[in-house]
Amino acid sequence: MIKIVWKGFMDYEKEEKWLNHMAEKGWNFRKYSFLRYTFEKGTPGEYIYRMELLGKSPDNEESKAYVDFMKETGVEVVDTYQRWIYFRKNKSEGTFDLYTDYDSRIKFYKRLITFIGPLILVNLFAAIYNLYLGLFIGHEQGFYGNAYVSIISWAVTIVLIKMAVSYMTKIRKMEKERQLYE
């Protein structure tokens, strides 16, 4: 049995949590295309899902070598979307975390920040530009369309900045811990 769910996430950690929550209920994630998740009915609690942002596109040799390595360790690639990759592993094989020390986790969060950074800039630019255009055209012709579009861009920008700040907070916390523990 197949189930399609339309849903959008900005925060990958929330998305990962949701996929695992669905797996707990017996809906195993199989496929992602823009905002569209395909699930397959299976045994509840069979898999643990993990998401990762690859350093390069999935077709790149570097990414392929990494993905091959993951497969060797018993990890299954469920799907990729742009630079995002969805992994899963059988729960019976024990815990499944991609990164298990501070160094590698800090590195991963830094990669996420370099991914979000440009998105923030683009959205911020769109927000300011549309606000300017919206107010200018609105004032001249009474059409405020751009101003409304600008509201969306502002909202996206704020959410992205919040995420970047939360990643930075995590990095700072881990760096502090690392001075005491490994």
Next chain:
Amino acid sequence: MAENNGQGALTEAVYYILLALHTPMHGYGIMQFVKEISNGRVNLGPGTLYGAINTMLSKGWIKALEQESDSRKKEYEITEEGKSVVVGEIVRLEELIRNGKKITGGAEK
């Protein structure tokens, strides 16, 4: 990790991976070995393991073995340099333990 060549402390993961590779092993084998030898305490994430392997390859502490044509799994083995790194670490750890026991009397009290 320290940039200088004077030996810094190895991470637990690196130390155990180097121990594992005294016998040639592939990634999954290393994960299993480390889990077993630490009685389930150290669970290496595959992402962490991959990063550590690549760093150690570039440092020359381990090497990748020639692949047999029928297998796509890559095996790794410790090098002489890697072995001396482990021995150096053991000396360092022994010093830590000796001094720790001398001052606190150890854990057996």
